Amino acid sequence: MVSYSLSENAYLKIFFHAAKHPHLPVNGVLLGRRTSDVVVIEDVIPLLHHWTSLSPMMEIGLDLAKGHAEAQEMTLVGYYQASERLDETALAPVGERVAQKIRDQFTDAVAFVIDGDKLGTGEPALLPYLPQPSTSFWRPSIAQSPAFTTGSNFSLAKADSPSRAIALVRDHNLHEKFGDFDDHLEDVTIDWLRNSASLIIFYGISEESRTSPLLSTTMTIATAFKGTLVHCPSLGQLEVLEDHVLLVDHQGFITYVGPADSKASEEFLAKIDVPITTIPSGGFLLPTFCDLHLHAAQFLFQGTGLHLPLMQWLNEYGFKSEESLDSQPELAKTVYARLAERLRDAGTGAVMLFGTINNTANLILAEAMQTIGIRALVGKLSMDISSRPSYVESSVLSSLRSAEEFIDDCRNLVKSHEPHKRLVEPVITPRFVPTCSDALLQGLGKLARDKGVRIQSHLAEAHEEVQWVLSERHKDDIDVFDDFGLLTEKTVQAHCTFLDTDMLSRMAGSCSAVAHCPLSNSYFSEKPFPLREALDLGVPVGLGSDIAGGYSIDIMNSMRQAVVVSRIRDGARKLSDDERSLAVDWKDALYLATRGGAIALGLSCGVFQAGAPFDAQCIELYKESDKGVGALDFFEPQSGITLGLLEKWWCIGDERNRHGIWIQGQRLDGKNTPDHT
Incomplete structure (x- = not known):
C-alpha cells in the first residue's frame, strides 16, 4: 500500500493559497517523487483562484508547472483545491479531471481538498482523495486510521506545520506575498512557480534560517544582470523595464526581477557574490x-x-x-x-x-x-x-x-x-x-x-x-x-x-x-x-x-x-x-x-519573470549617444531605450545588433559581451 508524506514547504504553500483567497475556489498541483512505497510531496505550485472549467489557461498553467517540476527533477504527483464555502469538501468535477490527467502520467496520484472547518484549529486541514480502481472517479480515502494520524497512510514531515502555518498568516501576513498563476497573468513579476519571497521570509523568521535549503538556493546565484529589459508578457503588451536587476540561478532559472533601486534588489545584491553584468544604456535584454x-x-x-x-x-x-x-x-x-x-x-x-x-x-x-x-x-x-x-x-x-x-x-x-x-x-x-x-x-x-x-x-x-x-x-x-x-x-x-x-x-x-x-x-x-x-x-x-x-x-x-x-x-x-x-x-x-x-510550444520561456528559464539575447542599438549599431543611424543624441528606438530596430535591425544569447542561463556564443562590474 502506497503512503504519502507531505513536506512542511508543501503544506505551508497550500495553506497560504487558501488563506489569500478565503472566499474563492483555489487549486494547484503537487510536486514530488516516489521512493519505494512512499510518495514524498516536496512542493506545490498554485494555479488559479477563479476557475470554473478545464480552461485553456488551466492547460497552460499545468504545462508550465510540469516543465518546472521536471527541471527540479520531480514530477506532478497530485492536485489540491479549496472550495468557496468552508463546509464544502467535495472534489469538484474539474478537480477530478485534472487529477486524472496527472494520474495518467503518475499512477499513484493523490488529490487533497482543503477542509475549511479545520484551517484555524492547528490540525491538518487536508482531506485526501484517491481514484477508484478501474474508473475515473475519485473518492475520499477511507482507512482504519484517519488521515494524518498515527497508523495512517498520510503523514506530515513536521507535525506542527498546521499550527506554524496559522501563526505565519496571523502574525506575519505571509499569505499576502503568495501568488498563483492567475496573479502572475496580471503581474508578470509574481514568482508563482516558486513563491520564494514568502518562503524566504518564513525561513528568515524560523529558527532554521541558517540551514534552510530554500534560503541557501537564493544565495547560489550564477549570473546577475543590471540594465533595461524588454518583453511582451501578453498580446498587445510591451514592457520596457528600465534599470532593473535580473538574477539567474545555477540551473538557469530566473530567481528575481525588480527595479534596481528597490529594497528587495538591494538586499538580493548584498547577498550574492557574482559579478554583475551591466547592459549598456544603448542596449537591452530581450527573450530569444x-x-x-x-x-x-x-x-x-x-x-x-x-x-x-x-x-x-x-x-x-x-x-x-x-x-x-x-x-x-x-x-x-x-x-x-x-x-x-x-x-x-x-x-x-x-x-x-x-x-x-x-x-x-x-x-x-x-x-x-x-x-x-x-x-x-x-x-x-x-x-x-x-x-x-x-x-x-x-x-x-x-x-x-x-x-x-x-x-x-x-x-x-x-x-x-x-x-x-x-x-x-x-x-x-x-x-x-x-x-x-x-x-x-x-x-x-x-x-x-x-x-x-x-x-x-x-x-x-x-x-x-x-x-x-x-x-x-x-x-x-x-x-x-x-x-x-x-x-x-x-x-x-x-x-x-x-x-x-x-x-x-x-x-x-x-x-x-x-x-x-x-x-x-x-x-x-x-x-x-x-x-x-x-x-x-x-x-x-x-x-x-x-x-x-x-x-x-x-x-x-x-x-x-x-x-x-x-x-x-x-x-x-x-x-x-x-x-x-x-x-x-x-x-x-x-x-x-x-x-x-x-x-x-508549451515552453515557459519568452518572458522575464521569476521561475522562467533565462532565455535571452542582448540587443545593442547605439554605442555612443548618437552612433548607431549596424543599420541603425541616429542624427541626434539618444538616451535610454524608447518605443521609437525599439520600432526602428524592429524594422531595420539585424545580426549586428545582437551581442550575446543565453539559453537556460548558458551563453551560447563568443560575441562581444556586456561589461561586468
Whole structure:
C-alpha cells in the first residue's frame, strides 16, 4: 500500500493559497517523487483562484508547472483545491479531471481538498482523495486510521506545520506575498512557480534560517544582470523595464526581477557574490525568438525553386533534400551543424523542426541542436504515401515502429543530462494528410497519447492540397486530424490559410496552435492566414520561418512579413467598408515571436519573470549617444531605450545588433559581451 508524506514547504504553500483567497475556489498541483512505497510531496505550485472549467489557461498553467517540476527533477504527483464555502469538501468535477490527467502520467496520484472547518484549529486541514480502481472517479480515502494520524497512510514531515502555518498568516501576513498563476497573468513579476519571497521570509523568521535549503538556493546565484529589459508578457503588451536587476540561478532559472533601486534588489545584491553584468544604456535584454516551423533538411536548398507550385516544389526540391541527408550521414552532420549556428546567430532559442523519415539523420539533427544549446522539438517525419517512390515508408507498421523508436532514442540522447539541461524533445510528425493513410494517422494519434509527446503537421496550406483531401477523404483535413486525436493542446499546425472562422474556433477550443509562416504562405498559398481573426478567437499563434518554403531563417523577417501581410489584408477590408481592423502592429508581432511562440510550444520561456528559464539575447542599438549599431543611424543624441528606438530596430535591425544569447542561463556564443562590474 502506497503512503504519502507531505513536506512542511508543501503544506505551508497550500495553506497560504487558501488563506489569500478565503472566499474563492483555489487549486494547484503537487510536486514530488516516489521512493519505494512512499510518495514524498516536496512542493506545490498554485494555479488559479477563479476557475470554473478545464480552461485553456488551466492547460497552460499545468504545462508550465510540469516543465518546472521536471527541471527540479520531480514530477506532478497530485492536485489540491479549496472550495468557496468552508463546509464544502467535495472534489469538484474539474478537480477530478485534472487529477486524472496527472494520474495518467503518475499512477499513484493523490488529490487533497482543503477542509475549511479545520484551517484555524492547528490540525491538518487536508482531506485526501484517491481514484477508484478501474474508473475515473475519485473518492475520499477511507482507512482504519484517519488521515494524518498515527497508523495512517498520510503523514506530515513536521507535525506542527498546521499550527506554524496559522501563526505565519496571523502574525506575519505571509499569505499576502503568495501568488498563483492567475496573479502572475496580471503581474508578470509574481514568482508563482516558486513563491520564494514568502518562503524566504518564513525561513528568515524560523529558527532554521541558517540551514534552510530554500534560503541557501537564493544565495547560489550564477549570473546577475543590471540594465533595461524588454518583453511582451501578453498580446498587445510591451514592457520596457528600465534599470532593473535580473538574477539567474545555477540551473538557469530566473530567481528575481525588480527595479534596481528597490529594497528587495538591494538586499538580493548584498547577498550574492557574482559579478554583475551591466547592459549598456544603448542596449537591452530581450527573450530569444521561437521558430514554430522549419524543415531542417530543406536548409540544403534554402532560397531555391520558389517559382514552382507547392507539390512540384516538394517533388523537385523538398523530398530530394530530405532523401539526400537520409542517405549521407556526414552531409547531414554538416548541414545540421550549420543550421544550428544560423539559428543561434539569428537569436532563435527554440525551434520546432521537421526532420526526415530516417531515424539516424533525425538523431544527428537532435544532437546538433543539443550540442549548440538550442531548445529543439524534433519531428521524425511519418509518411506512407508519396509521389516520390524512393522516398516513402514501406508500411503503416514500419512507420509507427520507426516513430516510436525515434521517441525513445531522442529521449535517451539527453537522458544523461540534468533535467534542466535537456533541450531536445521528440515530436510526432505526420507530414500532412495527403502523405498519410488513415491507419497511419490513427496509429500516430494513439502513439502521441501513449508517449505524451507533442504533434506537428501542415493544415489547410494550399488550395491544391485542400481540394485533394476533400476528393480523397471526403472531408476537410482539420476533420481528419481531429478524428484521429491529432488536434489537441499539444498540436502545432503550420499555415492554416484556408481555415474559416468556424475552423479557427475549433482550433481555439482544442488549444491547438498555429505556426504562422507569412513568407512561404505568399509563395505557396493562394490565401493569407487570417491572423487577426485567429488572435481575436484565442488561437495560440507563433511565427515560423518555414525553411525552405520560406527563404529567411531570421524570425525578425517573419515578424515584419506578418505585419505587412496584415496591413494588405486591412487595406482590402477598408475598401469593403468592414469596420473591424485586420491589422497587427510590430508589438503584436514581437509577442508572437517570443512569448506567443513559447506558449504555443508549451515552453515557459519568452518572458522575464521569476521561475522562467533565462532565455535571452542582448540587443545593442547605439554605442555612443548618437552612433548607431549596424543599420541603425541616429542624427541626434539618444538616451535610454524608447518605443521609437525599439520600432526602428524592429524594422531595420539585424545580426549586428545582437551581442550575446543565453539559453537556460548558458551563453551560447563568443560575441562581444556586456561589461561586468
